Structure formats: structure tokens, C-alpha cells
Amino acid sequence: METISRFFKTEKQSFFLLGPRGTGKSTFIKNAYPDSLYVDLLLPDVFRNYTARPERLLEAVHAQKNKKTVVIDEIQKAPHLLEVVHSLIEEKLGLQFILTGSSARKLRKAGVNLLAGRAMMKRMHPFMAAELGNKFNQEKALHMGLIPLIMNSEDPASALQAYVDLYIREEVQMEGLTRNIGNFSRFLEAVSFSHASVLNISNVARECQVERKVVEGYINIMEDLLLAFRMPVFTKGAKRSVSAHPKFYFFDAGIYGSLRPSGPLDRPEEKSGAALEGLVAQHLRAYIDYRKPGCRLSYWRTSAGSEVDFIVYGPDLFWAIEVKNSSTLHPHDLRSLKTFGQDYPQAKRVLVYRGKEKLG
Numbered sequence: 001m002e003t004i005s006r007f008f009k010t011e012k013q014s015f016f017l018l019g020p021r022g023t024g025k026s027t028f029i030k031n032a033y034p035d036s037l038y039v040d041l042l043l044p045d046v047f048r049n050y051t052a053r054p055e056r057l058l059e060a061v062h063a064q065k066n067k068k069t070v071v072i073d074e075i076q077k078a079p080h081l082l083e084v085v086h087s088l089i090e091e092k093l094g095l096q097f098i099l100t101g102s103s104a105r106k107l108r109k110a111g112v113n114l115l116a117g118r119a120m121m122k123r124m125h126p127f128m129a130a131e132l133g134n135k136f137n138q139e140k141a142l143h144m145g146l147i148p149l150i151m152n153s154e155d156p157a158s159a160l161q162a163y164v165d166l167y168i169r170e171e172v173q174m175e176g177l178t179r180n181i182g183n184f185s186r187f188l189e190a191v192s193f194s195h196a197s198v199l200n201i202s203n204v205a206r207e208c209q210v211e212r213k214v215v216e217g218y219i220n221i222m223e224d225l226l227l228a229f230r231m232p233v234f235t236k237g238a239k240r241s242v243s244a245h246p247k248f249y250f251f252d253a254g255i256y257g258s259l260r261p262s263g264p265l266d267r268p269e270e271k272s273g274a275a276l277e278g279l280v281a282q283h284l285r286a287y288i289d290y291r292k293p294g295c296r297l298s299y300w301r302t303s304a305g306s307e308v309d310f311i312v313y314g315p316d317l318f319w320a321i322e323v324k325n326s327s328t329l330h331p332h333d334l335r336s337l338k339t340f341g342q343d344y345p346q347a348k349r350v351l352v353y354r355g356k357e358k359l360g
Contacts, residue, residue, distance in 0.1 A: 003031065004127065004131055004132065004135075004148075005131065006024065006028055006124075006131055007128060007130070007131055007286070007290045007291070008028060008122070008124055008290055009290065010032055011120055011122070012096070013096065013118075013119070013120060014089065014095075014096050014097040014098065014099075014115070014118060014119040014120070015097075015098060015099070015119050015120040015121070015122050016075075016099045016100075016101065016107075016115075016119055016120070016121050016122065017029065017098060017099070017100045017101070017122050017123070017124055018100070018101050018102070018104060018121065018122070018123050018124070018226060019100075019102065019123055019124030019125065019226060020102055020147075020225070020226045020227055020251055020252075021102045021149070021163075021167055022147045022148060022149030022150065022163065022167075023124045023125060023126055023147060023148060023149075024124060024127075024148040024149075025073075025100045025102075025124045026040075026073055026100065027148070028124065029071055029073070029098055029100060033069045033071060033098065035067070035069070036067060036069040036070060036071045036098070037060060037061065037064055037067040037069070037070045037071070038071045038073070039057070039060075039070070039071065039072045039073065040073045040074075041072065041073055041074045041075070041077040041078055042073060042074050042077070047077060047078065050078050050081060051077075051078050051080075054078070054080055054081050054083070054084050055084065057072075057081055057084045057085070057088075058084055058087070058088065061088055061093075061095065068094060068095055068096060069095070069096045069097075069098065070085075070088075070095055070096070070097050070098070071097075071098045071099075071100070072085070072097070072098070072099050072100070073100050074100060074101060074102065075099040075100065075101045075107070076101040076102065076103040076104075076105075076106040076107050077106075079106050079107055082099075082107075082115065085097050085099070085115065086115060086118075089115070089118050097119065099119065102225065102226060103224060103225050103226070104223075104224050104225075104226065105221075105224035105225070108224075122289070123226075123289045125251075125282060125285060125286035125289065125290075126145060126146035126147045126148065126251070126252050126282060126286070127146040127147075127148060127151065128146070128283055128286050128287070129141070129146075129283065132146075138354075141253060141254075141279055142253055142257070142272060142275045142276060142279060143253075143254065143257055143275075144156045144157070144160060144254045144257075145160065145252040145253045145254020145255060145256075145257070146252060146253070146254070146279075146282070147160075147163070147252050147254060147255075149163070150163060150254060160254050160255075160258050161258060163255070163258075164255065164258045164259060168188065168225075168227060168255075172184060172221060172225070183208065183210050183214070184218060186207075186208040186209065186210070187204070187208045187210065187215060187218045188259050189208070189259060189260075189261055190204050190207035190208040191204050191208075191215075191218075191219070191222075191228075191248065192250075192256060192259040192260040192261070193207075193260065194248045195248060195249055195250055195256045195260065195274050195278055196247065196248075196249060196273075196274040196277040196278050196281070197247060197248065197274070198243065198245050198246070198247055198248075198301070199219075199230060199245060199246055199247060199248040200245070201215050201216055201219070219248075226251060227250065227251055227255065228248065228249060228250050228251060229248075229249055229251065229285070230246040230247065230248055230249075231246055231247045231248075231249060231281070231297060231298060231299055232246050232298050232299075233245070233246065233298060233299060233300065233301060234298040234299065234300045234311040234313065236313065237343075237344070238343075239343045240302045240303070240304070240343065241302060241303040241304075242300065242301060242302055242303065243301040243302070243303070247299055249278050249281050249282075250278060251282060252278075252282060253275045253276075253278045253279040253282065256274065256275060256278055257271070257275055260274075269325060272325055273325035276323060276325045276354070277309055277323045277325075280309070280310065280321070280323050280352060281297075281310065284297055284310055284312060284321070285297060288312065288314075292312075292314055292317055294314045294315050295312050295313060295314030295315075295317050296312075296313055296314065297310060297311070297312055298310075298311045298313070299311060300320070300340055302339070306335070306336045306339045306340070307336055308320045308321070308322055308336050308337060308340045309321060309322050309323045310322075310323075311347075318344070318346055318347045318348065319347065319348050319349075319350060320337060320340045320341070320344070320347045320348070320349045320350070321349075321350045321351075321352060322334075322336060322337050322349075322350070322351045322352070323351075323352045323353075324351065324352070324353040324354070325353075325354060326353055326354060326355075327353070327354045327355045327356075328353075328355060329351070329353055329355065333351065333353075334351065337349045337351060
């Protein structure tokens with residue numbers, strides 16, 4: 001199988017590498033550090049050994065002094081190992097630790113600040129179009145997403161469904177994060193209608209027939225498992241009254257498409273429009289994490305109804321990006337960008353649409 005080069009850059013110091021399952025963290029690290037001491041906590045026997053005796057890590061490191069890089073895959077499964085990692089760092093043996101994970105919740109509970117200042121926090125995302133080059137297919141990306149695990153499958157549609165059924169639902173249940181998987185399943189369907197939209201938790205709670213505080217907890221679970229994110233409103237130097245509520249996105253367009261139900265009464269353009277906006281969102285998040293870590297992603301919406309889908313703001317970057325699910329453009333499509341430009345003339349304004357012409 002051909003290896004696709006990722007834009008993710010390694011570090012010389014120790015770092016956490018977080019990202020949803022299937023985004024290629026393990027594959028990348030194995031290729032980048034072939035001579036590392038590798039601890040794979042997804043293997044049952046390895047997991048049992050290291051959870052029963054965390055000090056085994058000390059023994060393994062000291063026994064293999066020629067190994068200067070130590071990789072612990074899925075560190076959230078045995079977060080108490082962080083104490084051992086911390087003690088090894090304090091020994092100043094010149095070791096680099098790479099700690100991969102697909103859940104931020106357990107790391108926070110374990111006190112990830114044990115390594116504060118000693119390990120960077122980095123993220124891995126689904127493929128970007130530029131990483132795939134001529135292998136990128138926009139229509140397939142909108143329907144199947146860009147998760148490497150799914151794209152590399154012989155049957156991507158089945159793999160995507162299995163990802164949703166086995167990981168999103170069962171993983172949540174196995175982690176003990178929710179007692180009622182039926183309620184959670186209804187929540188997933190209801191919140192799929194909020195993808196690429198302003199999040200109204202009360203409406204979602206009403207749709208899935210659970211309490212509002214339960215829905216808030218479910219959304220926190222999705223964020224902790226890195227499966228979804230909320231995007232805040234851009235308020236810096238605001239000259240108009242702006243919205244106070246964040247927008248909601250799944251981390252990958254394919255996950256959204258699999259969870260969002262469709263029927264005869266649904267307009268196809270509603271689903272495809274949200275999918276396109278989500279696809280742009282996941283690319284911007286990856287770009288920021290890989291190339292512009294000092295930037296922040298947000299959106300702009302005034303009380304009067306003007307909205308710009310994405311604002312990328314940082315020390316040397318200020319973009320306003322509007323996404324249109326259309327192959328043609330009309331003057332009114334530029335209205336919100338023009339309004340934003342009146343308030344922020346420093347911003348570079350971009351309109352992304354599905355046409356083939358690049359217009360100035």
C-alpha cells in the first residue's frame with residue numbers, strides 16, 4: 001500500500017499526539033520512528049502488563065539504553081503511566097517521549113499537567129486534499145470523508161458504518177461515559193442536524209427527548225473523544241452586536257454524512273451544503289495545527305443576520321472565508337464578506353464555491 005506523506009511535522013522534544021481513531025497517528029509514528037521503544041496499549045497482553053505494573057516501563061527503558069525515543073500508543077488507556085514518564089524525564093536521560101491518544105478526557109483526569117512544559121500538545125487530523133494530491137476526489141470526500149482508516153478500506157462505505165457503530169457508540173459505552181446508549185444514539189441523530197450550524201442545545205434536547213444537561217454532557221463527551229468541536233464567534237474589535245452561541249461540527253464530513261438521516265422530505269442541498277462547510281472546517285483546523293498553531297478558528301455572525309463562515313485570526317494571518325454550495329456566484333453571495341470588510345478592512349476575504357473558475 002502506498003504511503004501518503006502527511007503535513008504533520010515531528011518535534012525534537014517530547015509531545016502528545018492526539019487525534020480521533022483512524023486518523024493515522026500510529027502509522028505515522030511507526031514510520032517516523034522505526035527504532036523507538038514502542039508500547040502499544042491496544043494489545044491486550046501489553047495493556048495488562050503495564051496496567052498491573054507501571055514500573056515495567058522503567059525497567060524497559062533502562063534495559064534498552066540505546067532506544068532514545070519511547071512511544072506509548074493510546075496513552076489514555078493507562079494514564080497512570082504518565083507518572084512513570086514524568087520520573088523518567090526528570091532523570092534527564094536525553095529521552096524523547098511520544099504519547100498518542102484518542103481521548104482527552106482520561107488524560108485530563110489523570111493530571112496531564114504532570115508533564116506541563118515538558119511535552120508539547122499536537123494533533124493529527126484526517127487527510128487534507130493537498131496531502132492526497134490527484135487522489136483527492138471532492139464528491140467522495142463529501143460522502144465518505146477523509147479518515148485514512150476508512151479511505152484505505154476495500155469497502156469504505158461498510159468501514160464508515162462500522163466506525164460509527166463500533167467506535168462512536170460502543171466506545172462511548174465501554175468507556176462508561178453514558179449509561180443509556182439508546183439516548184446517546186438518539187442524540188447523535190438529533191445533533192447531526194446541527195452540523196455546520198449554530199448550536200442550540202435546548203432544541204437538540206427536545207429532539208432526542210432527554211434533559212438539556214444530559215445533552216451538554218453528551219457534547220462534552222464528543223469533544224473529549226475528539227469526534228466533534230464547537231467553533232466560537234469572532235468578537236475581537238467588534239463594531240456590531242454579534243451572536244453569542246458557537247457552531248457545531250463533526251471532525252469529518254463522512255462521519256456527519258453517516259449520522260445524518262435522509263428521506264424523501266429532505267432536500268439534498270441541505271445535507272451537501274453542511275457537508276461542504278464541514279469539509280472546509282476540517283481542512284482549516286488541520287492547516288492551523290500543522291502550519292499556523294498561533295491562529296484561531298471562529299465564525300462571524302451579527303444580530304442583523306450577516307454571517308461569514310470562517311475567520312482565521314493569528315499573529316500574521318487574518319482571513320474571512322465564506323463557503324457556498326453552488327457552481328455559480330451571484331452578487332448577494334458576497335454581501336456578508338463585504339459587510340465584514342467594512343468592519344475589518346485588514347482581512348483577506350475569500351469565497352469558496354463549487355465552480356471551476358477562479359474569479360478575482
